[in-house]
Amino acid sequence: MAPFPNKDSDEVLDKSAIDEELSDLAVDLLLLSQELINTKLKLETLSKAGWMEMAKARYIMGPSSVSVLQLPTQESEKPVRASATLDVSQCQRNSGSVRYNYYSLCPPSSPSEEQTSGSDGIRLRKFDINVLSEDGAAGSKVEKVAAAAAGGSSAGRSSVNDPIRWFGFMPPMPLRQSQNHFKSAVDTVVEIANIQSEIRGVEDRIKFLNRTKKGKMESKVEGSISTQDLEEEKVLSLEPLNIH
Amino acid sequence: MPASKYKNGEQRMIGVIGDEDTCTGFLLAGVGDKNPKKGLGPNFFVVEKMTKQADIEEGFRSLVSRDDIAVILICQHIANDIRYLIDEQTAIASKSALPCILEIPSKQIAYDGSKDPVLSKLRQFLGEK
Numbered sequence: 001m002a003p004f005p006n007k008d009s010d011e012v013l014d015k016s017a018i019d020e021e022l023s024d025l026a027v028d029l030l031l032l033s034q035e036l037i038n039t040k041l042k043l044e045t046l047s048k049a050g051w052m053e054m055a056k057a058r059y060i061m062g063p064s065s066v067s068v069l070q071l072p073t074q075e076s077e078k079p080v081r082a083s084a085t086l087d088v089s090q091c092q093r094n095s096g097s098v099r100y101n102y103y104s105l106c107p108p109s110s111p112s113e114e115q116t117s118g119s120d121g122i123r124l125r126k127f128d129i130n131v132l133s134e135d136g137a138a139g140s141k142v143e144k145v146a147a148a149a150a151g152g153s154s155a156g157r158s159s160v161n162d163p164i165r166w167f168g169f170m171p172p173m174p175l176r177q178s179q180n181h182f183k184s185a186v187d188t189v190v191e192i193a194n195i196q197s198e199i200r201g202v203e204d205r206i207k208f209l210n211r212t213k214k215g216k217m218e219s220k221v222e223g224s225i226s227t228q229d230l231e232e233e234k235v236l237s238l239e240p241l242n243i244h
Numbered sequence: 245m246p247a248s249k250y251k252n253g254e255q256r257m258i259g260v261i262g263d264e265d266t267c268t269g270f271l272l273a274g275v276g277d278k279n280p281k282k283g284l285g286p287n288f289f290v291v292e293k294m295t296k297q298a299d300i301e302e303g304f305r306s307l308v309s310r311d312d313i314a315v316i317l318i319c320q321h322i323a324n325d326i327r328y329l330i331d332e333q334t335a336i337a338s339k340s341a342l343p344c345i346l347e348i349p350s351k352q353i354a355y356d357g358s359k360d361p362v363l364s365k366l367r368q369f370l371g372e373k
């Protein structure tokens with residue numbers, strides 16, 4: 001009589017691996033939730049500091065000088081380009097079991113890029129002024145002037161794109177400090193987005209593992225029922241016949 | 245184990261739904277964007293005291309439907325008014341789970357972790373009553 005293959009040891013191993021991973025993920029969730037709370041409190045602190053400085057700037061410049069009236073509206077035709085943009089990519093950890101979106105702030109565009117995307121369409125070459133100063137040829141002086149002009153115009157253009165210019169050409173120091181606080185707040189917002197995304201990835205993995213575990217248990221129960229039926233049939237078949 | 249990137253991403257923006265000072269602050273940080281040539285309106289929505297709930301809902305829907313926004317910041321007290329919309333968006337979020345909706349502390353109300361939906365969902369997940 002061939003013995004039935006014992007699947008119990010394999011199933012126990014899978015179940016224990018699933019349980020171990022589930023407990024690790026539960027610990028991860030707790031740590032991530034704590035991190036989320038701490039980061040949100042940090043964001044609150046930065047925002048409060050920003051609002052305080054904005055209130056000081058409003059006191060200096062007047063209530064209507066720092067308000068929604070200076071912000072770009074739906075009706076205005078002038079385009080506004082965001083300098084704080086996000087790069088969204090996919091991340092994985094734990095050998096690909098946990099997948100989530102990862103957000104990172106894109107580096108601000110360089111002055112040469114701003115020049116190429118300018119409305120006049122003229123492309124200026126980047127020159128190294130230190131290298132040019134060693135050359136005594138006449139042409140290099142023209143290039144030096146062009147380089148100096150390019151440097152000056154790029155600084156001018158980046159200052160024009162600065163949103164603080166919406167509030168006047170000489171914004172007070174509190175408004176600049178408010179801007180700095182909110183720039184730090186944007187970094188914190190990106191951190192929060194990453195934590196939240198990771199929490200979602202871990203939750204999805206936990207749901208998957210719970211479904212797998214439930215499926216295994218159901219198949220094990222069905223398997224044990226069919227095994228029991230087979231054993232009963234065997235016992236019945238082995239019963240001796242009463243021959244008189 | 246440290247996470248690794250397996251798919252390079254796309255550039256997207258941050259949207260803001262908040263009160264006047266919150267929107268002004270984040271726009272000062274360079275978050276604001278508007279491109280009338282491409283038919284894209286501003287990526288922020290200012291909620292004032294007199295703003296109607298229908299307008300807030302419309303503003304939220306318009307930001308959520310945009311393909312160029314990855315994260316939407318919304319003040320907690322405004323999010324409480326349109327909670328059902330946010331839950332709906334979270335439930336039907338696509339596989340990429342974009343845009344990510346972040347509730348931020350507002351000027352009027354201090355941050356309350358017990359009312360944070362992400363944390364309350366987490367507590368339910370972990371079986372806490």
